[in-house]
Amino acid sequence: MIRGARHKNPGLILASLILSLILAISLLSVRTSAEFPISQPPTRIVPNFVLSPLTCLNATHQENTTSDLQIAMVAPIFTATPYDLYDTGSFYAFYHKYAGDTKPVTTDLDLLNTSLSYGWANGNGWGASSELFYSFLSLAQNCGLVLGRNLSVLTDINVTNGALFSANGSRNYDALIIGFSEYVTAKEYAAYEKFVATGGTMILTDSDSFQVEVGYSAHSNHEWLIGGHGWAFNGQVATPSVQNFFNQTNADWLASSLCCFHDYVYTGATPNRNNPIGRVLSQTFGSLVFKTYRSHEENAIDNFTDTSIIATFRDTSGIVVAAYIHRFGYGRVISSGVFLDDILSSDLSATHFMVQSLVLALDYENAEPPLPWDLT
Numbered sequence: 254m255i256r257g258a259r260h261k262n263p264g265l266i267l268a269s270l271i272l273s274l275i276l277a278i279s280l281l282s283v284r285t286s287a288e289f290p291i292s293q294p295p296t297r298i299v300p301n302f303v304l305s306p307l308t309c310l311n312a313t314h315q316e317n318t319t320s321d322l323q324i325a326m327v328a329p330i331f332t333a334t335p336y337d338l339y340d341t342g343s344f345y346a347f348y349h350k351y352a353g354d355t356k357p358v359t360t361d362l363d364l365l366n367t368s369l370s371y372g373w374a375n376g377n378g379w380g381a382s383s384e385l386f387y388s389f390l391s392l393a394q395n396c397g398l399v400l401g402r403n404l405s406v407l408t409d410i411n412v413t414n415g416a417l418f419s420a421n422g423s424r425n426y427d428a429l430i431i432g433f434s435e436y437v438t439a440k441e442y443a444a445y446e447k448f449v450a451t452g453g454t455m456i457l458t459d460s461d462s463f464q465v466e467v468g469y470s471a472h473s474n475h476e477w478l479i480g481g482h483g484w485a486f487n488g489q490v491a492t493p494s495v496q497n498f499f500n501q502t503n504a505d506w507l508a509s510s511l512c513c514f515h516d517y518v519y520t521g522a523t524p525n526r527n528n529p530i531g532r533v534l535s536q537t538f539g540s541l542v543f544k545t546y547r548s549h550e551e552n553a554i555d556n557f558t559d560t561s562i563i564a565t566f567r568d569t570s571g572i573v574v575a576a577y578i579h580r581f582g583y584g585r586v587i588s589s590g591v592f593l594d595d596i597l598s599s600d601l602s603a604t605h606f607m608v609q610s611l612v613l614a615l616d617y618e619n620a621e622p623p624l625p626w627d628l629t
Contacts, residue, residue, distance in 0.1 A: 322615055324404050325417075325426045326386065329434040331409040331441075331467055331476055333380030334372030343367040344478055347491070352483075358491045365486050366477040369469075378408055381594060382432025385458050388597045389430065389607065396608065409434070413441045413469060417448050424453055428614040430607075432594060433459040436467045436476070442499060446506050450582030454614035457588040458597070458607070460552040461511050464497045507586055508560050508579035512553035512572055519546050519591070522564035522576065530578070530587075530609045531563045534602060542602035543576075549592035563606070566591065576606065578613075587613070 465481030481498035
C-alpha cells in the first residue's frame with residue numbers, strides 16, 4: 254500500500270554498521286544438511302533446547318543449552334528498495350504520477366527499475382522492519398538463539414537463490430521470521446510456500462505480505478516491477494492491472510489478504526483461550542492485548558479452513574482482522590494480521606506474541622502429527 258515516507262533515524266547509524274557485519278557473517282552460516290524429506294511429515298527427536306518466555310522476556314537467567322533447530326530472519330530488501338525513494342523516485346513516483354490512468358504507459362519506465370543500493374540504505378535492507386530486527390535481536394541471546402549457530406539472517410536475495418533448501422530439496426531451517434515483505438520474486442514466493450508445505454513454520458509479523466511480484470538481476474543489482482500495485486510491466490510498457498498480484502494463491506496458504514489501510518481505529522485485541530498462543534496471552538495480559546496498536550494496514554482472514562484465531566482485533570468494521578495460525582500442508586503460518594512492527598518496542602504483548610510463536614514452532618518440530626494442539 255501507499256504510505257507516508259519513513260524517515261531515517263541517525264541514531265541507528267552505529268547499529269546499522271553492526272548489522273552489516275552480522276549480515277555478512279550470517280550469510281556464511283546457511284546450513285546444507287538434510288533434515289526433512291519433502292514427501293514426509295516432520296518427525297523429530299526432542300532436542301536439548303527449551304524456549305522459556307520468562308527467560309526471553311526479562312533475562313532473569315539464561316538457558317545454557319544448545320539447539321539443533323534452525324531459525325532464520327529474512328531482511329526484505331526487495332520491499333525496502335522502492336520505499337527508500339518513495340514519491341521522489343522509484344516505483345512510488347510512478348504509482349503517484351499515473352494514479353487513475355486506464356491506458357498503457359510508455360513514459361517514466363525507468364522508475365520501475367531500481368537499484369538495490371537504495372534498499373541497503375534503508376535500514377540495511379530491513380526498511381520498515383528495522384524495529385523487528387533490533388527488537389528480536391535483543392531477545393535472541395536470552396532465548397538461547399545465537400547468530401551463526403541456530404539463528405541466521407538472510408535476505409530476499411538469498412531466498413530467491415535457494416537458501417531455504419539443500420541440494421536434495423530438504424529444508425535448511427525449521428522456522429522463518431518475516432517482517433514487512435510486500436515485494437517478492439516468483440522464486441522467493443514459491444520457496445516460502447514450499448517451506449510451509451514441507452513442514453516449516455513461517456511467522457509473519459506484518460500484514461500486506463507477498464502482494465507484488467518483482468524481478469531481480471544480480472548482474473545489474475536492480476529490481477523491477479512485474480505485477481501488482483495496479484500495474485503490470487513487461488520492460489517496454491506498463492499496463493493497468495491488479496492491485497495484489499498474489500492474492501488468489503495467498504488465500505489458500507496464507508489464509509488472509511490485505512483489506513485495510515488507515516481505514517479503522519483499533520482498540521486492542523481479544524485473545525482466544527482455545528488457541529495455544531492466545532491462551533498464554535490471556536493468562537499474562539487478561540482480556541485485552543496489543544492495546545497500543547491503532548491503525549496502519551491490516552489483513553482480513555478469508556480462509557477459515559485449518560485456521561485458529563490467536564486474538565481478534567476490536568474495531569467497528571465487521572471485518573475479521575486477527576492474529577492467527579493457519580495449517581498448510583505439513584507446516585503452518587503464524588500471522589499477526591496487522592502491522593505489528595509499529596508496536597514491537599512499545600507493547601509487551603507484541604513481544605510475547607513473537608516469543609510464543611517460536612515456542613509453538615519449536616514444540617511442533619518436536620512432535621509427530623497429530624499436532625499437540627487443536628485447531629478446531
